[in-house]
Each structure stands twice: as structure tokens, then as C-alpha cells.
Amino acid sequence: MTFAGVRETSGGMGYIILSVMLLVLLGLVMTGAWVAQRRTGNSGWVDAFWTFGTGGAASLGALAPLGSAPLARRGLVAALVLVWAFRLGFYIVRRTRAITHEDARYARFRADWGAAFEQRMFWLLMIQAIVAWVLVIAVMIAAHDPAPMTGVSWGWTLAGLTVFAGSLWGEAVADAQMHAFRANPANRGQVCDRGLWGWSRHPNYFFEASIWLAYPLIGLAGGWAPGLLALIGPLGMVWLLTKISGIPPLEREMLESRPVAYAAYQARVSAFFPRPPRRRA
Numbered sequence: 001m002t003f004a005g006v007r008e009t010s011g012g013m014g015y016i017i018l019s020v021m022l023l024v025l026l027g028l029v030m031t032g033a034w035v036a037q038r039r040t041g042n043s044g045w046v047d048a049f050w051t052f053g054t055g056g057a058a059s060l061g062a063l064a065p066l067g068s069a070p071l072a073r074r075g076l077v078a079a080l081v082l083v084w085a086f087r088l089g090f091y092i093v094r095r096t097r098a099i100t101h102e103d104a105r106y107a108r109f110r111a112d113w114g115a116a117f118e119q120r121m122f123w124l125l126m127i128q129a130i131v132a133w134v135l136v137i138a139v140m141i142a143a144h145d146p147a148p149m150t151g152v153s154w155g156w157t158l159a160g161l162t163v164f165a166g167s168l169w170g171e172a173v174a175d176a177q178m179h180a181f182r183a184n185p186a187n188r189g190q191v192c193d194r195g196l197w198g199w200s201r202h203p204n205y206f207f208e209a210s211i212w213l214a215y216p217l218i219g220l221a222g223g224w225a226p227g228l229l230a231l232i233g234p235l236g237m238v239w240l241l242t243k244i245s246g247i248p249p250l251e252r253e254m255l256e257s258r259p260v261a262y263a264a265y266q267a268r269v270s271a272f273f274p275r276p277p278r279r280r281a
Helices: 012-040 045-063 071-098 104-143 152-183 203-211 214-219 225-244 247-257 259-268
Strands: none
Touching: 012 045, 012 104, 045 071, 045 104, 071 104, 071 152, 071 214, 104 214, 104 225, 104 247, 152 203, 152 214, 203 225, 214 225, 225 247, 247 259
């Protein structure tokens, strides 16, 4: 069955079939990521594949002509997720091309897993495909809210757009500040605690998670209760970034490379949620 054929499937079965197809698509994308990192020896490319793949699959899910959701809402949600994917994806591509060493997270995996690295890396990327699929489902739920784009519905939609724009801006500013810090040779071996990085040790992760809050807000337009299910997006990202693949490995790497400076930074600055830094002891 093709994407066009899903349209002719009635009821919830069409959404189920489309969801399975998108999961398969994401699996293929991450298989491509595995091949790319194996050929280049740089696993940093994995993040670019994941970002573009997630954005592409989510936009397809949003635009799918299923149910009675207005085309304007489906188009808006698809545009938002593509803007996110292109902004973050091309930033990752630029960063990966500029550095001469492998991302610290994957470099540690390569060292720890030894000869089993490629096999274990493949299954890790399949898990990442499943994580991406969960985010795609959150986007699809928001896009297929059947409420018309009028009245109160616009209030929820504007709230979602405001959260998205503010979060996208915050993440872009955090990335630019870190890029400028690393580009200055005088900062080598130091810890970036300037700008947004003086309020959160990982402001880019905070804003990345908050971007996904836009979708449940849009999905709640008109009081559509199933829109609450789109909360799996931001909640899943908070869990992933704070407990699994985001903050923990980076913090461990920074403590090993800059133990004194980073420990002092940890004592002053919040790990995730931005807030004024504590006074130095």
C-alpha cells in the first residue's frame, strides 16, 4: 500500500497503517545513518539523519489526508516541523563538518564497545528510530485535530505558535553562543557560562524539549481532548535529554576533561531549566 492508498482506508485503520509505514521509513533512514557513520568513521552524522528523518516523516504524517482536520492546520503543523528540522539539521551538518574529532557520546561508545561497536550501534539507531516515531505520532495528533480554524481554536493555535517561535529562537541563540565560544582560541579548555549558558548548563536541550510543547497546544484547539496525547512529545524529549542520551554523557565527558571548572559550573548553574545562577561560594 502506498501513502496515497492510505487515504482510502476508513476509520482509525488508516492512521494505524500510516503510522506503521512511517516507522518503517524511519527505520530505513536510521539504517542509512548507520551506513554513513560506518563509511566515514564519524558517528556525528547520525544526528543529522535523525533530525531530517524525523522532520520528513512528521510532515508526511501531518499532511496525510485522513479524517476531517482542516488542511490549514495540517499544513501549518507540517511547516513547523520542517522549519525545526532544517534549522537544527543544517546546524548539526555544519558542526559535524567543522570538527575533526567524533562526538564525545559516540566516541565513548566506540571505545567501550570495541569490536561490537558496529553491531550495537545499529540497534542503538533502531531505538532512535522508535524515539523519532513517538515524536512523529505527537505531531500527527496535533495536525489531525478536527476543530475548524476559527474562534477559540485560533487561541490555542496562536499559543502553540508562540511557544514554537520562542523555543526555536532560544535554541538558535544558544547554539550561536556556543559556536562563537568554541571558535575563539582563547576559550580553549574553558567552560562556556555566558549568555543563556549562564542560566542553564544545557539551554539548547531545554528549548529543544519546549519546542515540542507547541504540538499539544495546537492539538487542543477547539477543546479536542485527544490533543493531550501529543504531550508524549515534550515529555519524551525531557526524559530522553535529561536521563538518557543528552545531559548524562555530556556532563560525564565535561567532568573528565575539565573537572575543577565544570564542577564549579555545576554548582552555580541549573542543569536544564533556566534560572539565575547561584552566587559563587
